Amino acid sequence: MRxxxxxxxxxxxxxxxxxLYDEVFLHDGYGEIKVEFRILxxxxxxxxxxxxxQYRFVVNYVRTQEYTPMGTGKSTRA
Numbered sequence: 077m078r079x080x081x082x083x084x085x086x087x088x089x090x091x092x093x094x095x096l097y098d099e100v101f102l103h104d105g106y107g108e109i110k111v112e113f114r115i116l117x118x119x120x121x122x123x124x125x126x127x128x129x130q131y132r133f134v135v136n137y138v139r140t141q142e143y144t145p146m147g148t149g150k151s152t153r154a
């Protein structure tokens with residue numbers, strides 16, 4: 077199943093990733109999830125989730141949030 081419609085939200089991508097995690101966790105065998113981020117035109121990123129199939133999302137991206145990279149304790153603008 078491929079999702080290529082423009083205008084997905086970051087919330088939708090996180091929800092899909094969470095659902096896939098639950099499916100793999102409950103599966104009685106091997107599972108793998110891989111996530112890629114690609115920079116598209118200004119203000120957009122493509123997020124590709126690999127989990128047996130590829131789920132592709134184009135998400136508008138604005139650098140407004142601050143985050144703390146794991147293990148650093150230092151806040152950075154994202």
